[in-house]
Amino acid sequence: MTKRIYDSIFVGGEWVAPQTSDTLSVVAPATEEVIGQTPICGAEDIDRAVAAADAARGWAQLSAAERAEIMNRFADEIDRIATDLDTQVSTEMGMPITLSRMANAVVASTLVRYYAELARNLDWEASRPGMLGTTMVRREPVGVVGIIVPWNFPVSLLFMKLPAALAAGCTTVIKPSPETVLSANMIAEAAAAAGVPAGVINVVPGGADAGEALVEHRGVQKIAFTGSTGVGRAIAARCGDLLKPVTLELGGKSAGIICDDADLFASVEQFVASTLVNTGQACYASTRVLAPRSRYAELVDAITAIVSSLQVGDPLQEATHMGPLVTGRQRERVENYIASGRASGARVTTGGSRPADLSRGWFIEPTVFADVDNSMPIAREEIFGPVLSVIPYGDIDEAVAIANDSEFGLAGTVWTSDEQRGLDIARRIQTGTFGINGYLMDLWAPFGGVKNSGLGRELGPEGMEAYLRTKSIYRTGTQQ
Numbered sequence: 001m002t003k004r005i006y007d008s009i010f011v012g013g014e015w016v017a018p019q020t021s022d023t024l025s026v027v028a029p030a031t032e033e034v035i036g037q038t039p040i041c042g043a044e045d046i047d048r049a050v051a052a053a054d055a056a057r058g059w060a061q062l063s064a065a066e067r068a069e070i071m072n073r074f075a076d077e078i079d080r081i082a083t084d085l086d087t088q089v090s091t092e093m094g095m096p097i098t099l100s101r102m103a104n105a106v107v108a109s110t111l112v113r114y115y116a117e118l119a120r121n122l123d124w125e126a127s128r129p130g131m132l133g134t135t136m137v138r139r140e141p142v143g144v145v146g147i148i149v150p151w152n153f154p155v156s157l158l159f160m161k162l163p164a165a166l167a168a169g170c171t172t173v174i175k176p177s178p179e180t181v182l183s184a185n186m187i188a189e190a191a192a193a194a195g196v197p198a199g200v201i202n203v204v205p206g207g208a209d210a211g212e213a214l215v216e217h218r219g220v221q222k223i224a225f226t227g228s229t230g231v232g233r234a235i236a237a238r239c240g241d242l243l244k245p246v247t248l249e250l251g252g253k254s255a256g257i258i259c260d261d262a263d264l265f266a267s268v269e270q271f272v273a274s275t276l277v278n279t280g281q282a283c284y285a286s287t288r289v290l291a292p293r294s295r296y297a298e299l300v301d302a303i304t305a306i307v308s309s310l311q312v313g314d315p316l317q318e319a320t321h322m323g324p325l326v327t328g329r330q331r332e333r334v335e336n337y338i339a340s341g342r343a344s345g346a347r348v349t350t351g352g353s354r355p356a357d358l359s360r361g362w363f364i365e366p367t368v369f370a371d372v373d374n375s376m377p378i379a380r381e382e383i384f385g386p387v388l389s390v391i392p393y394g395d396i397d398e399a400v401a402i403a404n405d406s407e408f409g410l411a412g413t414v415w416t417s418d419e420q421r422g423l424d425i426a427r428r429i430q431t432g433t434f435g436i437n438g439y440l441m442d443l444w445a446p447f448g449g450v451k452n453s454g455l456g457r458e459l460g461p462e463g464m465e466a467y468l469r470t471k472s473i474y475r476t477g478t479q480q
């Protein structure tokens, strides 16, 4: 793959020279080789991007149908670059290519078309009988949106925000994660090629400083953030002070409850996808696996067999199930958790080390811990790596109590041969989303967390609400 070297940033519809001379290098986690470079934006660049987004407010003056037409062209352009974009994400952050093909371009273009259509059909001005006459309730865009995203699903997490914002009539400044900035620039190129008006989408590469400057900026009317709970909390505190609306998609430590009637081997693919997807670097992964005591030894053996059969290696190879972790730092963090699990008395049944046959790249073996108690740090904290904790339970009431005994509440799964039983359990879990015998995110349904997993919802029609506000126009004395 050719290196992607950028010496400019996408602001106001053009690639312009940044005000700073700082640059960041993107390193492929599978090879530890530099695969590209971009400038790092300073405060002046953020100012310029916000000013460009503000100057592009004509976007809101277009009809929803006109915006939809442009958005559909944007979707077509993303489809056109799909192979390159999916390969880029696999290379820059290590996502296995088979997952990449399902989780990047296709999600992006689907969501752009979906929100374009929703906007077309939205009741932008609705008159309703009021207390003293007729009132018109108008939907208006919130204004300039600052979008801050992490590296783990860099494209889909961006497009869980961007199309809803565009459809609502908002303009945007995107702060991608430093690890995945190259794919974000490819999105900017696609927007330009599709004729998205100048300033509607701006991209400001950088790290925490660039993110902070965006949050702080008075010209930004709303922040949409996905990332860690700690950073989300800090952003929420600042937005609280500024009275700036904010939506937060944060961490998770979800439970996968295996019922005593479950046939795990009938759903191996789904089980792996919901617990270890993206080499465990997924906020919604059910990394606490709750197994009934009556079948505990058998289930630990089954899970161990499934996990030890997963192929670790080059993310661009079709046969690879687990790629590398995103950075050396992330691997150290995961290794520290593995050491912590061992120290607290949990038993490693497979994995636990770096793969002996991979000398380059930030790989780690997928790991299963048995004999885990829900009070151990490996059961309470988000590891963000391929590490499962198998926790025993007595009856379903205890399983539900353990599942709910978490500071997080983003997702979860139940595994059972009785769908009704699964639904009953789903209703009892304190979480924003939940899957029965699998976890396949429905892009048309709201997604988000409770407790420390976040604030607000993305996706579905509900996902557009955060980018709209209402204005009530009282027409006192008039009757409908």
Ligand code: NAD
Binding pocket: 148, 149, 150, 151, 152, 153, 157, 175, 176, 177, 178, 206, 207, 208, 209, 210, 211, 212, 215, 226, 227, 228, 229, 231, 232, 234, 235, 248, 249, 250, 251, 252, 282, 283, 382, 384, 410, 449, 453, 454
């Ligand atoms: P992170 O919080 O470190 O960074 C996320 C983004 O915020 C990056 O773009 C980063 O540069 C930026 N940032 C960092 N500090 C900032 C600050 N002080 N002000 C403004 N911006 C700042 O998270 P990460 O390590 O990139 O991603 C992993 C985390 O994301 C995990 O905790 C994971 O659970 C979470 N996540 C949540 C969801 C969800 O939908 N709930 C989805 C994916 C990932």
